[in-house]
Amino acid sequence: LSFGEVLVGGSGTASLTIANQRTDTVVVNSTPSFLPSSSPFSLDSFAIPTRLPPRTTMKVTVVFTPISAGAVSGSVTFALTTTAGATLGTAGAVLTGTGTSRAVLEVENADLDFGTVEVGAGTARSFVIKNTGTGQELETSILSGLRYDRTNFRYVPELTGAIKIA
Numbered sequence: 001l002s003f004g005e006v007l008v009g010g011s012g013t014a015s016l017t018i019a020n021q022r023t024d025t026v027v028v029n030s031t032p033s034f035l036p037s038s039s040p041f042s043l044d045s046f047a048i049p050t051r052l053p054p055r056t057t058m059k060v061t062v063v064f065t066p067i068s069a070g071a072v073s074g075s076v077t078f079a080l081t082t083t084a085g086a087t088l089g090t091a092g093a094v095l096t097g098t099g100t101s102r103a104v105l106e107v108e109n110a111d112l113d114f115g116t117v118e119v120g121a122g123t124a125r126s127f128v129i130k131n132t133g134t135g136q137e138l139e140t141s142i143l144s145g146l147r148y149d150r151t152n153f154r155y156v157p158e159l160t161g162a163i164k165i166a
Contacts, residue, residue: 003064003097011065013044016093018060018078020052025083027051032078039074040066041095066099106130
């Protein structure tokens with residue numbers, strides 16, 4: 001069961017279908033176990049005991065909540081019994097997902113001093129935008145003009161528009 005990419009601090013869900021192909025009712029009598037034990041995977045609203053009638057299916061919502069960036073794999077295992085309590089074995093699924101993080105933009109040389117510029121004339125200054133985060137892309141704004149900062153008596157970049165930086 002793959003969750004794809006999920007932003008660190010967020011969560012993604014996926015449905016897992018459990019099928020009882022037997023002719024008698026199957027019971028999940030204990031909390032499903034996850035590996036690794038400190039797994040970022042969990043179940044949403046799963047009641048114990050859960051009974052699954054003969055030849056039926058049940059959907060279980062699995063939640064992936066990554067705590068760091070990177071690929072994660074794990075598993076969930078359900079212990080199964082009969083209604084009389086006899087052990088039937090286990091059923092399980094492999095779980096995979098990738099935690100992603102946002103890009104973080106840092107502007108170098110952001111304090112641009114244009115000095116005295118004649119009306120109608122132009123001058124240019126440069127600056128560098130770097131991604132100091134671990135994310136690969138970011139929806140952000142681009143610099144398309146300058147505005148006068150009356151508090152600090154200087155021109156500063158004004159952010160407008162939108163692009164995707166990858």
